[in-house]
Structures are given as structure tokens and as C-alpha cells.
Amino acid sequence: MSVCCRDEGIRASRRAAGPRGAEAPLTRRALITGITGQDGSYLAEHLVSQGYEVWGLIRGQANPRVRQLRQLLGDVRLVRGDLLDQGSLISAVERAQPDEVYNLAAISYVPMSWQQAELTGEVTGLGVLRVLEAIRVCSGISASRSPARGQIRFYQASSSEMFGMVRESPQTERTPFHPRSPYGVAKAYGHFLTQNYRESYGMFAVSGILFNHESPRRGAEFVTRKISLGVAKIKLGYERQLRLGNLSARRDWGFAGDYVRAMQLMLERDEPADFVVGTGVIHSVEDLLERSFKAAGLDWRDHVVTDAAFIRPAEVDQLCADPSRARDELGWEPKTGFEELVAMMVEADLKLLSSGGYAEDSFGADA
Numbered sequence: 035m036s037v038c039c040r041d042e043g044i045r046a047s048r049r050a051a052g053p054r055g056a057e058a059p060l061t062r063r064a065l066i067t068g069i070t071g072q073d074g075s076y077l078a079e080h081l082v083s084q085g086y087e088v089w090g091l092i093r094g095q096a097n098p099r100v101r102q103l104r105q106l107l108g109d110v111r112l113v114r115g116d117l118l119d120q121g122s123l124i125s126a127v128e129r130a131q132p133d134e135v136y137n138l139a140a141i142s143y144v145p146m147s148w149q150q151a152e153l154t155g156e157v158t159g160l161g162v163l164r165v166l167e168a169i170r171v172c173s174g175i176s177a178s179r180s181p182a183r184g185q186i187r188f189y190q191a192s193s194s195e196m197f198g199m200v201r202e203s204p205q206t207e208r209t210p211f212h213p214r215s216p217y218g219v220a221k222a223y224g225h226f227l228t229q230n231y232r233e234s235y236g237m238f239a240v241s242g243i244l245f246n247h248e249s250p251r252r253g254a255e256f257v258t259r260k261i262s263l264g265v266a267k268i269k270l271g272y273e274r275q276l277r278l279g280n281l282s283a284r285r286d287w288g289f290a291g292d293y294v295r296a297m298q299l300m301l302e303r304d305e306p307a308d309f310v311v312g313t314g315v316i317h318s319v320e321d322l323l324e325r326s327f328k329a330a331g332l333d334w335r336d337h338v339v340t341d342a343a344f345i346r347p348a349e350v351d352q353l354c355a356d357p358s359r360a361r362d363e364l365g366w367e368p369k370t371g372f373e374e375l376v377a378m379m380v381e382a383d384l385k386l387l388s389s390g391g392y393a394e395d396s397f398g399a400d401a
């Protein structure tokens with residue numbers, strides 16, 4: 035393709051003076067796909083606090099989350115685009131002229147990936163290809179033309195779901211993948227493709243293999259938030275029961291606000307590399323229930339009902355990170371422990387519901 039959307043003159047001079055160059059730094063510019071999601075909102079806040087100019091990719095003609103995003107972060111610039119639409123991604127990169135692209139957009143809810151497997155493959159898998167292609171085309175990179183100094187750096191949101199039926203525990207950057215859902219398979223595709231663009235074209239393209247991370251902004255469909263909302267509804271007398279699936283599944287749960295720091299650190303490095311990001315501490319859904327109900331002075335055994343409707347066709351029984359490489363090479367460590375995270379989420383949902391907020395508000399009481 036001969037499209038070259040980059041204004042090489044402006045970019046080259048901005049780059050030369052950028053934070054990785056020798057002269058005084060100008061503002062670094064980041065484009066975030068998935069900015070209306072949990073991680074997108076925390077990453078945007080973090081990058082703004084680091085002095086970045088942040089651009090966010092927004093899909094749909096009247097995305098209801100945009101208003102909330104604007105309330106949370108007034109100075110983020112928005113550009114329209116969709117991971118299903120190659121042309122829109124090229125236009126977005128051309129318009130934002132980013133130094134860094136964070137690809138967080140995905141269909142991220144695992145059960146939905148069985149219901150809409152093809153769409154999940156398109157968005158969560160092929161969407162990565164389209165973002166990488168937008169960067170490659172806009173940068174004028176080809177098999178015979180390597181990236182120039184100051185190239186666009188790319189972060190891919192890979193997932194511990196790729197480990198699936200784990201071959202060893204804890205999981206490291208070298209643990210083989212055995213995904214258990216169409217979502218996990220799509221993420222593995224995006225992960226290998228990111229590696230491949232690094233190896234084929236010399237692009238600074240990396241993946242963070244992130245373990246489950248949660249917050250008061252977590253979607254209401256995920257188990258941590260479903261439980262914190264359930265606790266709040268029961269405590270406030272709106273409901274009596276909470277229906278859940280597999281209570282023995284175990285996860286390495288951390289705080290999303292901590293994990294977005296690792297994303298940015300990965301793009302700061304001299305050499306591109308992939309990193310596992312997690313706490314190294316594992317809890318069962320039952321532990322999560324115990325702790326969440328206790329935070330509101332309740333006993334989960336009085337309220338939780340197991341429901342086969344929430345059992346998955348194939349389960350990931352346990353996930354536990356070995357984050358040694360992130361600690362040693364990025365200097366990254368989580369600051370928020372499991373108990374603090376659970377208390378934060380229950381407290382936020384009690385506040386949200388008692389002040390008349392909607393449970394499905396994307397950014398919860400945190401915003």
C-alpha cells in the first residue's frame with residue numbers, strides 16, 4: 035500500500051526533540067483504543083498525569099460512555115474508529131500522530147466469546163492486525179523499509195487467559211499457551227502477531243500478559259464487580275440473592291490502577307519485550323465472596339446461589355502470575371493487595387447505589 039499518512043517533517047523534528055532524544059522533551063502523544071473501558075480510563079489518567087497528550091479511539095455514533103469519559107478526563111482528545119474497520123484506524127493514526135499506541139480495545143468478556151465467536155475473532159484477534167497495519171502503513175514500514183528512529187511504539191493487551199489449562203504454575207513469559215475459550219484463542223493470535231511484527235518489520239511492538247485486574251470501574255458482568263454490586267444491593271435491601279457459577283475457580287486478582295503503570299513502563303524500555311503482569315497471589319471465587327460479604331457485615335452463605343447458567347463450556351481453573359521479570363526489569367510492583375481491592379470495590383458500590391447511581395454506570399462511583 036502506498037498510503038503514507040505521516041507528516042514526516044513535523045514528526046521527525048518532534049521525535050528528535052522527544053523524551054527519548056537528547057533535547058528538551060516535547061509532549062508525548064498516546065493513542066488508546068478501548069479508552070471507554072476500565073483499563074482505558076485508568077491508563078488515560080495515568081498518561082495525562084505523566085504529561086502526555088492523550089487521544090482515545092471511540093466507536094459508534096452515540097457511545098453512551100463518552101459523556102462519562104469526558105467528566106472523568108476533560109482534556110482527552112477523541113477520534114472515531116472501530117477495530118473492525120481498517121480505514122478508520124489508518125485515519126485515526128494519521129490524525130492523532132501518536133508516539134505510542136495502546137491497543138486495549140477488545141470483546142473482553144469470556145462467556146460472550148462462545149456466544150459470538152466469530153465477532154470475538156474479528157475484534158479481539160484480527161483487530162490487533164488492523165491496528166498494527168495502520169501503524170505500519172502510516173509509518174511507511176515495509177519488508178524492505180525498516181522503522182526510522184522515533185518510530186511509533188505499540189502495546190498489545192494480551193491476557194493470562196492464553197495460558198488456559200495451565201502447563202505450570204505460576205506462569206511466566208515462557209509458559210506455553212493452552213487457551214480454553216474463543217477469547218483466549220483470539221488473544222493468542224494477537225499476541226503472536228505482535229511478536230511477528232516485531233520480528234518481521236523491526237517494529238517496537240510489545241505485549242503485556244496481564245492477569246485479572248479489577249476496580250470500581252470494572253464492567254458489571256465480571257465476577258469481582260458482580261459480587262461487589264450484589265453485596266451492595268443485598269446490604270441496601272434491593273435484593274436477597276446473588277446467582278453465580280463456578281466458585282472454586284482461582285485467579286490472581288490485582289488493581290487495574292496499578293497495572294496501567296506497567297503498560298507505560300513497557301514502552302519506555304530501550305528494547306521491546308513481553309512481560310507477565312500480576313501479583314503472584316491466588317484466591318478462589320469463594321475467598322472473594324467471603325471477603326466481599328464480610329466487608330459489608332454479611333455472610334455469603336446466606337445469599338449466594340449457584341446457577342448452571344453461569345458455568346462455562348470450558349473453564350480456566352487457576353491462574354497465577356510469576357511477575358519476577360516485570361519487577362526486575364521494569365521496576366514494577368503492585369501497590370494494592372487483594373483485601374484492599376475488595377474493600378475498595380464494595381465501598382464504591384455501596385456509595386454508588388445509595389446515592390441513586392446505576393449499577394451499570396461504566397465508571398461506577400470511582401468517577
Ligand code: NAP
Nearest residue numbers: 068070071072073116117138139140142191193244246247
Ligand atoms: P473493557 O472494560 O471490556 O473495555 C473494552 C474496550 O474495548 C471498550 O472501550 C470498548 O468500547 C472497546 N471495544 C470493543 N469493541 C470494539 C471495537 N470493535 N472497536 C473499537 N473499540 C472496541 O476491557 P478492560 O478490562 O478495560 O481490558 C482492556 C484490555 O485488556 C482488553 O483487550 C482485555 O481483553 C485485556 N485484558 C483485560 C484484563 C482484565 O483483567 N481487565 C486482563 C488481561 C487482558 P465501547 O465503549 O465502544 O464498547
Ligand code: G4F
Nearest residue numbers: 142144193194195245246255256257258278279280283344
Ligand atoms: O471475572 P471473570 O469473568 O474473568 P475471566 O474469565 O478470568 O476473564 C477476565 O480476566 C482475563 C485475564 O485472565 C481477561 F483477559 C478477560 O478479558 C477478563 O477480564 O471470571 C473469573 C472466574 C471464572 O473462572 C468464572 O467461571 O469467575 C468465575 N465465575 C463464577 N461465577 C464467574 C461467575 N464469572 C462471572 N463473570 N460471572 C459469574 O457469575
